Amino acid sequence: MAITNSIKDFHPVVNDAFVATAQALTPELIETEVRPVRVVNIVPEGGDYAAVEAAPAFERSAPMGRDDRLCLDFGDHRVGYVTFTLTPVGSPADAPAYLRLKFGEIPYEIAADSSLYSGEISRAWIQEEVIHVDVLPAVVSLPRRYAFRYLELTVLDTSAKYKVVVSEVVCRGVSSADMAAVPPLRTDDPELVRLDRVALRTMHDCMQTVFEDGPKRDRRLWMGDLRLQALTNYATFRNNDLVKRCLYLFAGLTLNEGRVGACLFTEPLPRVDDTALFDFSLFFPCALWDYFEATSDRDTLTELAPTAYKQLELSLKDVDGRGLVADREGWWCFLDWGDGLNKQAGAHAVLIYALRRGVSIVRALGDEVRAAAYEGHVAALTRAALEHLWDEKLGFFVSGAERQVSWASQVWFVLAEVFDRAENAALLRCLMKQNPGVPMVTPYMYHHFIDALLRSGMEAEALAAMKSYWGGMLRDGADTFWELYDPKDRYASPYGSRLVNSFCHAWSGTPAYFIRTHFVK
């Protein structure tokens, strides 16, 4: 994500012991040497761009002079550090070599002219470098990490007396995920195999010293993304200590009043961002309960439970006189991208959903008094939702003063289990049939839709929806699943430019979770 709100009077609350526990769990990154598999040309195709093979293998370039280009295809999405050798040919190099390097997760990033970028978020995310190499021959080791499949080298200049040959192009790939740790998938469905493989690659490339949201952008730990990454991890890489580390980071680095932040930075030192999101704070108790269910790690549950309780109790303060989460202006609750989505109903449902996980935690720890209190809140919030947010005539939940109907609201109320399983299934069928109001726009929201279908006994619909949506990305050429995918508009971006979209985004990696927990057992 890439958000611009900041809480007022930001005063982080730090628990040094929790941070120390988290830091002790910092994983060693596994390094893998990857070389380009072929040379490609990036060409316009179907309103977008495609990589067309120019040479079936790459050993070394021809001598390259001013304005010569070379586009290498690393065969799949990679995250790592690139090194190459630059050898002068002709006379001795009498001027520096001057190069532009463009890294692209998709062909469009190579084809686009970044100087025309006019998006809202930082152009610093565009993976492009301009470098001088003073002494030749040289082994050029780029110090920054890139997320890419394609690397274009353009010689901006050498001199009239020499050209350069590019060779020994190597990416030192990094990840804390070990592909060998993933259980084999036993299915004959080639589409599921492919969805699983791309989801695993997505997860793998986002698993670094924390669960990053995307290795291109923002390269950091978001609470909402973590929850989905952790779920997928339990079914795949089983790097449970990485989840534990992230939970301790969020618990150790909180906002004012001990609220879990929306996201964290890990460099130069772990630090919480000054961004709060109502739903993301509430996903801390959810993710903690998921972790305990996956690991039975009671020590962690016990140590982090107070942080979980704090999130529930802080959020209950936002409940108004009618028993509803009060609506607010601005970017206070995420739920989904999408212009004009009113967040009130979704936030209300997320609070119920989180309180239910809170009940599970306190029950597991034997705190019956608190369990009863949380159950009371669930009941009260449920009553208020049915009274004020459920529109019997419409047959949908509505949100905000404008009584907006959105997919997000319905999906979250299904997940909140305000209705029973059969009623939820009916609501979801209605939703799919009528397709009212504000649609879903992110794989993140689609995850919750699939989850809601599965929890409502609609396995076939869930499978079809997953194959349609994530399968659409595959058909549109995804090597890893994208931060955003609108099947009707492949140029969609919440940032004003697709150039800064993340095309390997872990919140989109949950097909591996669904496939391995529901569709193939």
Add this chain to the structure above:
Amino acid sequence: MAITNSIKDFHPVVNDAFVATAQALTPELIETEVRPVRVVNIVPEGGDYAAVEAAPAFERSAPMGRDDRLCLDFGDHRVGYVTFTLTPVGSPADAPAYLRLKFGEIPYEIAADSSLYSGEISRAWIQEEVIHVDVLPAVVSLPRRYAFRYLELTVLDTSAKYKVVVSEVVCRGVSSADMAAVPPLRTDDPELVRLDRVALRTMHDCMQTVFEDGPKRDRRLWMGDLRLQALTNYATFRNNDLVKRCLYLFAGLTLNEGRVGACLFTEPLPRVDDTALFDFSLFFPCALWDYFEATSDRDTLTELAPTAYKQLELSLKDVDGRGLVADREGWWCFLDWGDGLNKQAGAHAVLIYALRRGVSIVRALGDEVRAAAYEGHVAALTRAALEHLWDEKLGFFVSGAERQVSWASQVWFVLAEVFDRAENAALLRCLMKQNPGVPMVTPYMYHHFIDALLRSGMEAEALAAMKSYWGGMLRDGADTFWELYDPKDRYASPYGSRLVNSFCHAWSGTPAYFIRTHFVK
């Protein structure tokens, strides 16, 4: 210089012992910490650009966001490595900082839009970087060496959530020259003081592990430049081992047949360029003799004399049946920049000049047989010049089939002492009065003109010419003397763009030599 010719069938001849002697003399660079003295704005002025003070000191910038600029003035020309601190202000830095850095020896380089560069030599020489800083706060240490007085930092982007403050901007200046070693100049003439000071700064900034021609471009050792740098060095920094090192490099790294190359590279390993220039090869015996005169280092003279003889003897092969150095097409002899300058007469004169130094060398080493032979060549070449190149009617030496009259030809025949002192003085007076044909265009050629005046007893004219020409650069704002200076056209460049001219060029530093050996004693 920046030349594009290459000799055919290039086969360097290496003397490893000479190279080892040279490498053992590699100087330790003296490091000096320099900080910017003020903030400036670069503004159009008088058809050029000027630096106008914006703040009388610099400690730290204001917070800088997208498109904000800061131009720092380091107070004088500097050569070194720049480090600065980048501190985020506002929210935690949620995107990399993305900066452009422009280094300029003169304000024009800051003002110019390098993307419009269309010069003939490599655009890689333009001192401009675009960098991403991923982790903030950061101490950014730029790995490349720059030659500059002005540094402009432009924030290309941060993010909506933070800006950056720039502070602790430091240049770690490097030179093998020690200003403290220069004898004080005893004169009351403020113009001479100023010419000397700027010449010393020019020399200082070009004196690195070799005598570089210019620290911005080409950053390497040229034989013709070395000769003038060495002469100036004996009168100033007295870093005689640096001259010795450079002579051994040229003697150790020769072209086919043992010809001294026009220039050398020192990185990654010492290496001769595949460029030969008739006059530059002949300056090896000249520079060797100068070195011996300055140091009385007979061992070096003895060891390198065979290399000196080789240059004279190879050049004598270019003498044709009439006893003249044969004219050639192309860039075979330097003498001066300047369109259309015919080199034959100048080359002929340089050969006589060099043979006279050869005579001095062989006399000093007691080789009377060789001395007699060289004197015979001087006499024969002199006769041929008077017969074929001296035009009695015109009163000038002519060059080439077109019988071109140029300043370069007259100056070099004066230096060759074809006429006696009085005749030479008359020739130079005629030249100044009539101003015929092809003019001089470089400080390098002007040096020889001043030298010719002094050798002809015309001290007053020499002083006036020096003050007029180099003083013109001072009046045009030079902090160090320029590679090129045409008083009538400050935009002149042999490269198609002033952006790649070198504005600190050692061949222009000889006012310190003239002042200290002739004008102030």
